[in-house]
Structures are given as structure tokens and as C-alpha cells.
Amino acid sequence: MDKSVAVIGGGVAGIETASILGHLGYNVILFEKENQLGGNVLSWDRLFPSRRPAHEVVTESMSALTTRCSVHTSTTVKSINKSNGQFTVGIDNGKSFDASAVVLTTGFELFAAEKKEEYGFGIFENVITSRDLEQMFKKHGKPVMANGNTPKRVAFIHCVGSRDEKVNKAYCSKVCCVTAVKQAIEIKEALPGTEVFNFYMDLRMFGHGYEQLYKEAQVLGVTFVRGRLSETNETTGGSIIVKVEDTLAAKPMRLTVDLVVLMVGMNPKPETEGILSSLGLPVNEDGFVGIKDAHTAATKTNTEGVFVAGACTGPNNITDSINSARAAALQVHSYLNHK
Amino acid sequence: MKIDGKRKIWKDYQKEIADDKFYYVRSCIRQNFFPGSEAAFLKILRDVLKKDVYDDSHHTTCSGIGYHTEVVPFETTMTVVGRNFSLMKESGYRNYVPSCVTSFGIYTEILDTWHHLPKVEERIHENLRIATKREFDIPDNLAHTSDIIFKFRNEIAEKAKYKLINKATGKPLKVVDHIGCHYAKMFPAKGVGGAEYPYVLAGMVEAWGGEPIDYPERRHCCGFGFRQYLIKANRGYSISGSKKKFESMEPYKPDFIITNCPGCAYFLDRWQYGLAEMEGKTYGEDGHGIPSLTYEEVAGLVLGFDPWELGLQLHQVPVESLLDKMGVSYDPDQKFKGLNNEDLGKPESPKNLKFYK
Numbered sequence: 001m002d003k004s005v006a007v008i009g010g011g012v013a014g015i016e017t018a019s020i021l022g023h024l025g026y027n028v029i030l031f032e033k034e035n036q037l038g039g040n041v042l043s044w045d046r047l048f049p050s051r052r053p054a055h056e057v058v059t060e061s062m063s064a065l066t067t068r069c070s071v072h073t074s075t076t077v078k079s080i081n082k083s084n085g086q087f088t089v090g091i092d093n094g095k096s097f098d099a100s101a102v103v104l105t106t107g108f109e110l111f112a113a114e115k116k117e118e119y120g121f122g123i124f125e126n127v128i129t130s131r132d133l134e135q136m137f138k139k140h141g142k143p144v145m146a147n148g149n150t151p152k153r154v155a156f157i158h159c160v161g162s163r164d165e166k167v168n169k170a171y172c173s174k175v176c177c178v179t180a181v182k183q184a185i186e187i188k189e190a191l192p193g194t195e196v197f198n199f200y201m202d203l204r205m206f207g208h209g210y211e212q213l214y215k216e217a218q219v220l221g222v223t224f225v226r227g228r229l230s231e232t233n234e235t236t237g238g239s240i241i242v243k244v245e246d247t248l249a250a251k252p253m254r255l256t257v258d259l260v261v262l263m264v265g266m267n268p269k270p271e272t273e274g275i276l277s278s279l280g281l282p283v284n285e286d287g288f289v290g291i292k293d294a295h296t297a298a299t300k301t302n303t304e305g306v307f308v309a310g311a312c313t314g315p316n317n318i319t320d321s322i323n324s325a326r327a328a329a330l331q332v333h334s335y336l337n338h339k
Numbered sequence: 340m341k342i343d344g345k346r347k348i349w350k351d352y353q354k355e356i357a358d359d360k361f362y363y364v365r366s367c368i369r370q371n372f373f374p375g376s377e378a379a380f381l382k383i384l385r386d387v388l389k390k391d392v393y394d395d396s397h398h399t400t401c402s403g404i405g406y407h408t409e410v411v412p413f414e415t416t417m418t419v420v421g422r423n424f425s426l427m428k429e430s431g432y433r434n435y436v437p438s439c440v441t442s443f444g445i446y447t448e449i450l451d452t453w454h455h456l457p458k459v460e461e462r463i464h465e466n467l468r469i470a471t472k473r474e475f476d477i478p479d480n481l482a483h484t485s486d487i488i489f490k491f492r493n494e495i496a497e498k499a500k501y502k503l504i505n506k507a508t509g510k511p512l513k514v515v516d517h518i519g520c521h522y523a524k525m526f527p528a529k530g531v532g533g534a535e536y537p538y539v540l541a542g543m544v545e546a547w548g549g550e551p552i553d554y555p556e557r558r559h560c561c562g563f564g565f566r567q568y569l570i571k572a573n574r575g576y577s578i579s580g581s582k583k584k585f586e587s588m589e590p591y592k593p594d595f596i597i598t599n600c601p602g603c604a605y606f607l608d609r610w611q612y613g614l615a616e617m618e619g620k621t622y623g624e625d626g627h628g629i630p631s632l633t634y635e636e637v638a639g640l641v642l643g644f645d646p647w648e649l650g651l652q653l654h655q656v657p658v659e660s661l662l663d664k665m666g667v668s669y670d671p672d673q674k675f676k677g678l679n680n681e682d683l684g685k686p687e688s689p690k691n692l693k694f695y696k
Contacts, residue, residue: 114344117535122344231535233555234340236590241555 003336004029006089006099008077008275011039012318013310013325014105015061020329021103022066026336029089029097030069033076033271037062039107040311041318045137048175048182049209054134057318076271079278080306085339087305100339101305101332104275104289105325108266108311111161111169119160119262120232126151126240127232127260129160130176133183142190143259147238151194151258154187155242156180157229158200162265171286173265174315177203178210180263181217188220196222197255199229199244207317227253232260266315279303288314299328307331340553345536352533356490357434357480361392362427366439367400369601369633375650376604377438379635380484387498387642388491393432398423401437403445403521407565414466417459420449421467424475435478436487440600443483444521447529450477481529483522485599485634489531489539492546500643503549505594506666511550512594515629516540517584517607519600520560540597543634547641549594556587562610563602578617581610585622588629595661596631607631612655615692626693628656640667647673657694 003026007018010032018028036042037058044054065071072091079090080102087099113121113129120127125146128136136143145151158180162173177200184196198217203224205211218224227244234240240260244253268287276283281301282290289312292300299307309328310321361384365377384390402419405411427435437443453460467473488495503512518537523530532538535558541551560567562581567573584607588596598604608631615621615628623629631654632640639649646667651658652674662669675683688694 114347117348117533122347123341123536125341231558233557234553235555 002027003100004098005101005103005332005336006031006080006087006097007103007105008080008089009039009105009107009310009312010034010037010071010073011105011107011310011321012041012057012061013107013312013321014039014103015058015065016322016325017103017105017309017329018069019061019064019066020326021332022068023064024329024333026068026332028069029099030071031075031077031089031091032071032073035074037071037073040110043131043134045134046182046186047318048178049207049213051182051186061322077275080275081278082303082305085305100336101307103307103309103328103332104272104301104312105308105310106269106272106275106289106312108315109269111167111173111264111267113160113262113264115167116160116164116262118231119157119229120234120240120260121262124232124234124240124260126234126238126258127262129262129264130179130183131264133261137186137190143187143261145238145258149258150191153195153255153257154197154259154261155240155255155257156184156196156198156261156263157242158198158263159228160262160264161267163201169265169267169286172204172315174204174206175317176263176265178205178207178213180261181205181210181213181222183261184222185213185217185220188217188222197257198222198224199227199242200224201226201228207319225253266311269312272312279306281306284314286314288312299324299331305335307335348536349532349538352528352531352538354482354486354529354531355480356482356486358490359390359434360432361390361434361436361487362430362432362478363392363394363484364398364401364423364435364437364442365394366437366442366601367404368605369438372601372605373633373636373650373653375639375648375653376633376635379639379644379649380438380488382644383495383635383638383642384487388494392436393430395426395430398426401439401442401445403439403441404565404569406445407441408569414463416445417449417452417463418466418470420446421463421475422471422473424478425467425471425473427478428474428476433476433479435481436484438484438601440483440485440519440522441602443481444525446481447526450481451526453477483599485522485539486531488634488638489542492543495638495641496546496548499547499641501641501665501667503544503547503637503641503665505664507664511548512661512664513552513592514544514549515552515554515557515588515591515593515596516544517557517561517596517598517600517603519598519603520564522599540599540634543637544597547637552588552591552593554588554591556584559584559587561598561600561603562606568606577606578610578613581606582614585611585614585629589622592624593629594664595658596629597634597637598631599634604631604633609655612689612692616690619691621692623656624660626691627660628692630654630656630658630661632658632661640665645669647676656692
């Protein structure tokens with residue numbers, strides 16, 4: 001078999017798709033714009049619900065890649081054109097590659113927290129994102145304030161750039177709730193004396209083991225307050241004053257904390273839109289890749305031979321991204337065998 | 340605080356501000372609160388910057404206070420605004436400049452309404468035609484008077500006689516800026532610097548040598564808030580709102596407060612007196628208050644205008660501490676003298692808020 005399949009995006013979904021297709025005997029060309037495979041998962045320290053190291057998942061997936069997969073890192077795909085059932089993938093250096101099928105696994109990017117201006121990210125040093133906190137855990141094993149001190153009070157703000165029409169992000173990013181609960185537990189484990197508050201709209205603990213994680217956090221003394229943040233401000237000492245409404249108590253709250261963690265949502269990647277445009281494919285109402293059918297063809301697009309997997313179709317956890325990658329690979333196999 | 344983060348936001352929120360030929364619309368209340376401010380604006384624009392400003396005595400209120408207290412229906416407010424626009428059309432001017440922040444908010448809201456609902460605009464044209472036989476055009480440019488001073492802040496700095504620098508220490512004066520809620524909170528894109536970290540006053544302070552001070556309750560209402568004050572039974576909300584701000588800014592030891600809204604300048608001034616009398620608490624140095632000035636008053640001081648011609652004697656919190664820090668030349672004996680040296684009489688001294696001299 002000498003058919004080639006182009007996989008665009010080298011996060012966990014792309015790696016898994018390439019791995020399965022390689023094992024099925026296809027030549028796989030895997031494109032990744034960064035200088036290494038792994039995508040967003042590489043930014044994380046540990047994963048919910050088990051809190052296993054994030055790099056393990058990437059390493060394990062990559063170990064399954066076969067020699068039939070040629071990996072092109074630091075490569076941005078600029079266009080994909082279809083002619084006579086064959087695809088031509090154009091990359092940033094002007095070169096092109098031929099493929100019989102294409103799988104889009106371009107993933108997501110995190111919401112730019114500075115767009116919620118009133119939350120103070122980019123203005124106040126002790127307002128950080130969930131990704132920043134993961135980096136702190138990687139580097140220090142605990143959160144630290146801008147001045148190097150250990151925070152005594154930490155506030156997590158849920159739904160930053162999710163379920164928020166003010167920033168044109170009406171959808172739920174699904175994984176931020178459980179990420180916040182996981183990170184709250186990790187702070188309590190690393191710094192037992194630190195008070196941790198989670199300000200949430202709803203806690204959407206949909207996955208296996210998530211609800212248990214939520215209970216574990218409560219047992220550890222994490223405080224959960226149903227309410228939205230209205231604004232942050234900085235005190236003379238660099239602490240952050242958060243103003244929220246406790247919607248269960250129906251009262252406004254003002255709290256001074258040392259660190260604010262913004263649970264940033266998942267956004268479509270802007271560069272994906274260029275690829276879709278070259279294929280004449282639509283985005284869905286949230287700006288992610290439009291799929292053929294939400295129930296029966298979630299890894300297919302309206303263009304024959306173009307498949308999708310992972311979080312480029314919408315917010316996903318790693319489990320679902322990998323499962324969709326496997327499904328997409330089998331859909332490709334079926335397509336190429338019945339062509 | 341990362342100032343670069345603020346500068347990035349400021350860069351994102353720029354607005355078009357006309358350069359000349361302004362149709363000036365006065366505030367209903369500023370002439371009673373701080374009567375020198377509007378006169379100073381005209382003097383700065385006409386005499387210092389050599390701009391063409393038409394000060395029309397025929398325009399009316401925008402009815403904004405009535406609208407925001409649900410006394411005046413929006414349709415009526417829009418028609419009143421349509422009449423003011425018609426006066427501008429008749430005068431031949433195209434750049435509308437209201438002195439009041441509430442009016443600026445009203446005009447912004449109405450123009451946005453008409454942009455999205457053209458049929459509403461058509462109805463207002465018809466209302467005005469029936470009522471007055473007048474026609475109006477939408478202004479080419481709408482800018483608040485603080486936008487205009489902001490636009491020319493560097494020209495004012497070039498002509499400055501005094502700077503916002505403590506003459507004794509050589510250090511920049513610490514300035515708390517307070518932006519009227521209706522300036523940009525409803526339409527952030529219409530305010531210089533946006534709604535969360537506005538730059539319109541901070542830009543003036545920087546240009547004139549001062550240091551803008553951020554403090555936790557910077558965004559909080561000054562305490563006026565219309566219903567909080569206009570309904571007498573609610574005035575506790577008004578003074579407690581102001582108190583929250585004073586308590587929050589006090590640790591930063593501001594040299595003065597600068598505001599761009601008629602009510603804000605007034606309430607941040609008068610409630611310091613109220614709090615001092617009620618609780619014996621003052622927020623400035625040694626039993627003094629924190630002077631609360633309008634941006635025109637500050638611009639006038641920077642340009643060397645006489646403080647008493649600017650009407651600074653009408654402030655409840657005496658401004659002499661600021662004048663002395665800036666090194667402004669003034670005659671204390673002229674503070675309560677009117678036209679032709681007429682003695683206006685001195686106000687009764689407050690019990691707890693220190694009068695300067």
C-alpha cells in the first residue's frame with residue numbers, strides 16, 4: 001500500500017491518528033507548526049483525574065509512531081487543495097505534498113485572558129492563567145507570587161472566555177472546571193496552609209472520576225463559591241482584591257487574595273480557518289471546524305477525504321481527543337479502501 | 340502593576356476626536372457646581388489653542404438625569420437630543436462636544452440606538468418635525484470635552500506655566516483620576532483608553548508632569564449615582580459610596596483628585612466635608628481633605644490661570660495645598676472677592692475639615 005495521508009497538527013490527536021494510520025500501512029505525513037510534537041498537553045504538568053504527569057501521555061503516544069510516519073515540525077500548513085480526488089498540501093516554505101486523504105487535528109488555543117480586561121491579566125502581576133499555574137508546578141512544584149513569596153490565599157476564577165457572550169464565547173470549554181478542581185487539590189497538597197477558593201458558575205463534572213475529584217477537593221478544605229467575578233484590583237502590597245457575587249447567598253463579596261488563577265477556555269486556532277477556507281469548508285457557530293454530523297459522522301467533514309479529530313472541532317479532553325483520533329483513522333481507512 | 344499591559348490596552352482604545360470647529364453643549368449642573376470650569380474650557384480652546392468653538396445659548400438639557408431616573412421616556416430624550424442636533428445643523432457646525440459625561444453617554448447611546456435601529460431615528464426626525472418643524476443631522480464627530488483637552492494635552496504642556504510637580508521635592512504629584520461612569524462603561528470603544536483602564540485623564544496627568552495613581556476602588560461610582568442622591572432616602576448609599584473610594588485611595592496619599600464628570604467632581608469634594616462633619620474623618624494631610632478638581636481647572640492651573648478666576652474658591656475642600664505644591668502664584672485675600680472686588684463673604688468654617696489658611 002503506497003497511499004499517503006496528511007495529518008495536520010501534532011498534538012495528542014494528530015500523533016494518535018498518525019500512529020494508527022501507520023499501523024494500518026499508510027504513509028503518513030504529520031505536520032506540526034511548533035518545533036516538537038505534543039501540542040497543548042506539553043504546557044501541562046499533571047492531568048486530571050489521576051494527576052499523572054502530562055508528558056507521559058505524549059511520550060506513550062509518540063512511541064507508537066511507526067517508520068511509515070514522516071514528521072515535519074516547525075512547519076505551517078498554508079493551504080490544502082483537492083483535485084481529482086487527490087490533495088495537495090502547501091506549507092510555509094513553498095513546498096507541497098500529495099496525499100490521498102487529510103486529517104485535521106489542528107487543536108485549540110487558550111483564550112487570551114487579557115480580553116477580559118476587568119480581570120487584570122497582563123496588568124496585575126499576581127493574576128495568572130491556569131496554564132501559568134501548570135508551568136509553576138513544573139518549575140517549582142507549587143504556585144509562587146511575582147515576588148517569589150508563597151501565596152496564602154488563592155482564588156480560581158472559572159469560565160474565563162467560556163459561556164461569556166461579552167467576549168463572543170458562548171460555549172462551555174468543558175475541561176476548565178475539572179482542571180480548576182485538580183489544581184486546587186494540587187495547591188492544597190503542596191501548600192496545606194493556603195486557603196483556596198473556587199468561584200464558579202456551574203461545576204460540570206461530566207467525566208469518569210471528576211465528581212470524586214470534586215469531593216476530594218472539598219474534603220481538603222477548598223471553598224467553592226457559586227458566583228462570577230466582576231473585577232480585580234491590586235492593593236499596595238501586590239495582593240489582589242476580587243469582587244464577586246455569591247449567587248447562592250445573593251450577596252456581593254470582596255476578598256483579598258495573593259494569587260488569582262483564571263481558568264481560560266479553549267478557542268479555535270485562527271490558522272485553521274485558512275486551511276478550511278482553502279478546502280471550502282465551514283466553521284461551526286463557535287468558530288471550530290464544522291463536522292458532517294454531530295451523531296453519526298463526528299470525524300467527517302462535508303468534503304470527502306477530509307477528516308477531523310481532537311479539539312479542532314470543539315473543546316475536548318485528552319481521552320475524547322485520542323478516541324476521536326482513532327475513529328478518524330478508521331474512517332480514513334474505510335474511505336481509502338472503498339474509493 | 341505592569342504599566343506595559345495598560346499601555347497595550349490604551350493603544351487598543353483610541354478614538355477619533357475632531358481637531359477644530361466645535362459645537363459646544365453645556366452641562367445642566369456644572370455651572371452651579373464649579374462655574375469656572377466651562378469658562379476655562381472656552382478660554383483654553385479659544386485663547387490658548389486658537390480653536391473655533393460655538394457656544395450656543397439656545398440648546399437645552401439632554402434630559403439625561405430625567406432619563407436615568409425614569410422620569411423622562413427614552414423617546415422624549417431622543418427628540419430633545421434631535422432638537423439639539425438641529426441647532427448644531429443650523430449653526431453650520433458638525434463636531435458636537437458636550438461638557439457633561441452623562442450627556443456624552445446619552446448621545447453615545449442614542450447614536451448607537453439609531454445605528455442599529457434606523458426606523459427609530461426616522462421616528463425621531465418625524466417627532467421633531469411635528470413639534471418644531473426642525474431637521475437634524477447626526478454629528479460628524481462626537482467627543483466629550485475631556486477628550487478635546489486630552490487631544491491637546493501636549494500643546495497645553497508646551498504652553499504650561501506650572502507642572503504637576505511638587506516644587507519643594509521635585510517629585511511628580513500623585514493624582515487619582517476618576518472617570519464618570521457614563522463616559523465609557525456603557526460603550527468602552529467610545530472612551531479614550533476604554534472602560535476598565537481609561538486613559539483620558541491619566542494621559543493629561545502624565546503630559547503635565549504628574550503621576551496617575553491606581554487604587555483598588557478606582558472604578559467605583561463617585562457616590563452620585565443619580566438615584567442614590569436624587570432620592571433623599573437613598574443618600575446614605577451616596578455618601579457610603581464616596582467613603583469607600585476615599586478609604587481606598589487614602590493609603591496612596593494622593594495630592595489631588597481629577598475627574599471628568601460634573602457629579603463626580605462635586606460629590607468627591609462635598610462628601611469629604613460631609614464625612615468630616617459626620618465622623619470626624621479626613622482623608623488628606625493633617626486634617627485636610629484631598630482637593631477634587633475638574634480637568635479644565637487642572638489645565639487652567641497648568642496654564643497659569645488665576646485660581647480664583649477658575650472658581651476654585653467654590654470647592655468645599657480647599658485647594659491651597661495643591662496650589663502651594665505646584666508653586667502657583669495666588670492672592671489669598673482675593674479668594675472671596677467677586678467682580679469689581681466685591682466682598683462675597685466667607686463661608687462658615689467646617690468643624691472638622693481644616694480650612695487651609
